[in-house]
Amino acid sequence: MKPDNKQLRPEKQSIATEIDQRLSGALYMIVADYNGMDMPMTTELKNTLREKGASFNVVKNRMLNRALPEDASDLLKGQTAMIYGEGDVVEVAKIIKKFTAKNQKPVVKGGFVEGKAVSAEDVVELAKLPAKDVMRAILLGTLQAPCTQLVGVMNQKVSSLVYVLDAVRSKKELEA
Incomplete structure (x- = not known):
């Protein structure tokens, strides 16, 4: 049964609406597995991303699945965080690449840039630009x-x- 067919509780509906609003104004969204990141590490990444106009949010896979196209369900395995924003995706990819090289986390799964799906390898290539x-x-x-x-x-x-x-x-x- 597709998640859209089920009736959502009001609090879940508000979370789904919030995710939709955040992604509606974003030029890009990168999906990453944040498994193993502790709070200081997560805070450091969030602060670094915030300087470039990006946001880092942990989301439930089921809630994010409602906002993404159907072919994106392979991105939603494990613990998921979304990195999104309106600024320069290349700068954000560089930050993620540098942070990942230092801490081995988060692991990029893929994402979307201006509505087009990109793989984890594409995000690494963006960081090289x-x-x-x-x-x-x-x-x-x-x-x-x-x-x-x-x-x-x-x-x-x-x-x-x-x-x-x-x-x-x-x-x-x-x-x-």
Whole structure:
């Protein structure tokens, strides 16, 4: 029996509504297994994520299953935490990767980025990308490169003309 077919108690309905509201404004959601994380470790991760505009919440698999597409049920095994937000997912992936390298926890199961499913390997690949501002700078540099090169070529042509005129002037001064 699908969980949606059962009638929820009011307190469970409010939890389901809260999860839906949190995820409705999020650009990404990463699902992780937080098994073995103690309170100080969890607090440290939450504080680090909060600096980048992300949130970390422990949720029941059954409640999160209601908010996710049907093909996401394989993510909901074991103890589940959701990491979500509206900021730069690359920065958040880097934080998770660094924290996991230090503590071996949490274990990323997968997630969603702008409505598309991503695997745990994809989250690791996201962590390898440069930050959004760096990517914008690279793109801007790439777009400006032809203009900069054109200015350089034009400047070189003007410089060459000045050198030729200076050589002609020097030659005429020697003849005179």
